[in-house]
Amino acid sequence: MQLDIISKGSDPRGSAGHVRGARKVLAAGLLVLSGLAMTGLQPAKAQQEGSTYVWPTDSLVLKKLHHWQGEKFGLLMHWGTYSQWGIVESWSLCPEDVPWAQRKGPYANDYFTYKKAYENLQTTFNPVDFNPDKWAAAAKDAGMKYVVFTTKHHDGFCMFDTKQTDYKVTSPKTPFSGNAKANIAKEVFKSFRNAGFMIGAYFSKPDWHVPYYWWPYLPPKDRNVNYDPAKHPDIWNKFKQFTYNQIQELMTGYGSMDILWLDGGWVRPYTQEEQKEQRIFNQDIDMAGIAAMARKNQPGLIVVDRAVGGPYENYQTPEQQVPDKPLDHPWESCITMGDSWSYVPDDHYKPANTLIHLLVRIVSRGGNFLLNIGPSPKGDWSDTAYARLKEIGSWMKINGAAIYDSKPIAPYAKNNLVFTQSEDGKSVYAFVLTDDKNDGGDFGVPHSINLPEALRTEYANITVLGRPAWKTRLNKNTGEIAITQKGNSSSAIKYALVLKMVKK
Known part of the structure; x- marks a missing residue:
């Protein structure tokens, strides 16, 4: 099939960098949507279509997955300390010579000085306009039915009150920690749950701050773990436990959860052949154990181990793309409202016409539409984002019957x-x-x-x-x-x- 390119410069790292190796085009083709560019970046990698999908066997997961497929329209939010600089989320910390990992500003020419300044953003993060009830009301009025919120991106800064690290929004180092709503993820989940939304927790498997992933003894060389876990199993086991503990916190202390949306697909098991061919270390974090724990606490939980395939990727997530025909398994297109996943001043927002047509085309192929909005450093969306949601909502109130619970x-x-x-x-x-x-x-x-x-x-x-x-x-x-x-x-x-x- 042909690729109808409608996006110049989409990001092959993905909204959170799930690409392993060079860009590949789907065997069955994708429609890549016009105006969806992240300025200056390369076309997004098409996600493998069906070849690695494994249907869940848990009846509760299947039931929830079916319900989720009928919801059709959801909200994704990339938000962290990086919003203060108005830059791409996390990726400027990645020491790879790729367009989406470029550093800018006065510290750009010295990696370690830059990293220190970036991590120091924790000490100035104070989103005093944060009002998740306002977000939930606007999203509900637009016809959205579920939310996926970034509890932690690759930079490791936690938007929840984890006990595993002090690099978090509730730390005394963070000015917002004194606010009654300092546990941001918990407040977001509560507001959207009260508004009737399905709740999804975005969580990055790689963590570029914790010393068990980028071990300080060695400099990082790319997005991957910077040591061989096989040679240093003690350090890797600490990282596995760290990851397990953080996910357990989210699955036990933040109310009912519907979706665990795991990003950073390069953190996964690799065969010896893959390790040799890709020159990559095996990064097995025991997804079987994580999924079992998560579902013990949240029965029926949908797990989305992005771009990995197998039993823990219950639906697939092509980003900035729409398949040109239905897939034979559950899927969701995650697409930005603006040009960037994270907040950028004066970002260009897609017209309501484009967004509604995206929704229609995605649903006609049997998928869900996860629309991303990046909150500002003060903790609100742009007026334009609210206006777009209002326009979408006006149309959905008349035509939603053709969207929800539909099939191709x-x-x-x-x-x-x-x-x-x-x-x-x-x-x-x-x-x-x-x-x-x-x-x-x-x-x-x-x-x-x-x-x-x-x-x-x-x-x-x-x-x-x-x-x-x-x-x-x-x-x-x-x-x-x-x-x-x-x-x-x-x-x-x-x-x-x-x-x-x-x-x-």
């Missing part, structure tokens, strides 16, 4: 027409999209549309969502549906018009 139906899309069907298969929805370049989303309602041959049949009823007075007429032989507008036709139709076609 061939041919999925044709030109500006996109299709879904209800979970019971009794209704088919046809989305008529505006021009993708129409930033305003203004909709010129067509007099008719033509269904593809596969969907030409008799329907008991065809209606326009949000326009019950409008009339439709189907010619089942040609597939043409005539649309007759009645009443005020100039309001409420933006971004995409949706027809509901009930089967006889």
Whole structure:
């Protein structure tokens, strides 16, 4: 299949750097979306499609996974001390000569001075405008149903009250520690849980601060562990225990959890052949033990060990990309609202038209849409982000029935027409999209549309969502549906018009 490139400069490290080795194109192809670039970065690596997916056997996991698939629309937030510099999350600490790990500013020419200054951001992090109830209300109004929040990114700074390190938001070294809402992750989870959201904890397996991953005796050379765990099992076992303990804290002290979203896919077991070919150390952290512990405390927990495959990657996460056809397993596209995953001043935010079309196309392929917003150093989103969510919400209130609990139906899309069907298969929805370049989303309602041959049949009823007075007429032989507008036709139709076609 062809790749339709719609993103210049997406980041091959992933939102949290899951790439192992060079970029590969999916055997079945991906639609990479326009305007999704992280400026100056290279096209994102396509994630392996299905070849390493293993269906869960736990009935509670399967039940929750099915429920999650019906939710369709979620919120991701990358947030940490790095927001104060307005830079890419964590990656400037990585000593690799790649575009997304470039250092800037007065310390850029001395790695160790830079790292010290970066880690010193802990002493100035004070997001006094932090109000997770405000976020939860805006996300709910937009039609989002689940949240994934960064409890810890690769830099190792913890946005929760871990007992394993002092490099955390609740440390006395951090000004915000005196705030009543200092345990940020706990407050986020509480607010969104109260608003009815499924709760997901993002957690980075690699930790570039703890001395058990980047051992101070040796300088780091890349994103990986900087010593051979086979030669220093005592140090590696401390790292394994450190990781286990932090995840256990999240699974026992932060309320009910639905998703454990693990990032940093290079931290995984490697065969001897892989170690030799990739010149990489084996980095087995005992995912079986971690998953068993997590599910003992959170029955039915969905585990997402990103880009690793196997039994602990319960759904896959292509980022800044949309598969051009349905996959044979659960999946989610994680995509930025702006150009960056983390907060950048004056970031460019995608128009509501683009975001709604992303949602429609992702859902038509059977996936979920995880939309990322990066909070500012003061602890709020930009006014533009709130405006985009409000626009999406206005459209979802009319057309959400065609999104939630839907499933794909061939041919999925044709030109500006996109299709879904209800979970019971009794209704088919046809989305008529505006021009993708129409930033305003203004909709010129067509007099008719033509269904593809596969969907030409008799329907008991065809209606326009949000326009019950409008009339439709189907010619089942040609597939043409005539649309007759009645009443005020100039309001409420933006971004995409949706027809509901009930089967006889």
